[in-house]
Amino acid sequence: MVTSRSMATIVPKQDQFYDFGRQIFKTYGLTLERVGRMRLVLVAAAALIDGNGAVLLAQRPEGKSLAGLWEFPGGKIEAGERPESALCRELFEELGVDVAPADLEPLGFASHTYENFHLLMPLWTTRTWQGQPRGREGQALAWVQPEALQDYPMPAADLPLIPVLSSHLFQSQNA
Ligand SMILES: Nc1nc2c([nH]c(=O)n2[C@@H]2O[C@H](COP(=O)(O)OP(=O)(O)OP(=O)(O)O)[C@@H](O)[C@H]2O)c(=O)[nH]1
Incomplete structure (x- = not known):
């Protein structure tokens, strides 16, 4: 069962994941549209x-x-x-x-x-x-x-x- 306590530990991890993704996109000059067709x-x-x-x-x-x-x-x-x-x-x-x-x-x-x-x-x-x-x-x-x-x-x-x-x-x- 997901409690408010466990949610609180999940959310920062997701944020870190998105930050990492953003960083990769920035580093390699990617956009969602380009990746989709590439x-x-x-x-x-x-x-x-x-x-x-x-x-x-x-x-x-x-x-x-x-x-x-x-x-x-x-x-x-x-x-x-x-x-x-x-x-x-x-x-x-x-x-x-x-x-x-x-x-x-x-x-x-x-x-x-x-x-x-x-x-x-x-x-x-x-x-x-x-x-x-x-x-x-x-x-x-x-x-x-x-x-x-x-x-x-x-x-x-x-x-x-x-x-x-x-x-x-x-x-x-x-x-
Ligand atoms: N072998 C090699 N390929 C490289 C280097 N740098 C780089 O961008 N490439 C790219 O990686 C691809 C290598 O493909 P390939 O050597 O098997 O085929 P190819 O010459 O027929 O390439 P093409 O399909 O673009 O005409 C090419 O698009 C080439 O421009 C490199 O240092 N060595």
Whole structure:
């Protein structure tokens, strides 16, 4: 039975829940109307880091959305696929490299509302792969030192990940 005493304990919790919801909406620029119509797209991406501490970026080719921008290799997670497996599959398809899921280290994630969908993109790092990365889908590749990352225009979703990646690279250089 709900007594006035138990109601009193429930109401503040609900308030906190709504405050949290409001905060999420504010942080990600969401509105109820946009969320209602929005597709959630799950993408797995990786920062390949070479022996000099440079990161591999791939340029989105002409004809694709966000063409010309530089991104972390990766792609959409298909239904029923484990995210790490999806990423290893994409890295092979796009770059011709073999990465073992055990060699992926989680770094962070992007959560960003584009015009037509909301992107949720976990980003892993890896320093271990087999094969020489090459743009198998015609995309240009670049090995970029952390201090030069700002010279490579990236999708809006990626921008919050850059300081996280830079500080990860800095810490591992100075470990
Ligand atoms: N792989 C990757 N995708 C990213 C990054 N940042 C970002 O916004 N995305 C977005 O995540 C989606 C990745 O999809 P995808 O790689 O499987 O497919 P796609 O190029 O054919 O994309 P499209 O369906 O938009 O044309 C794209 O909409 C892309 O713009 C990133 O750093 N790496």
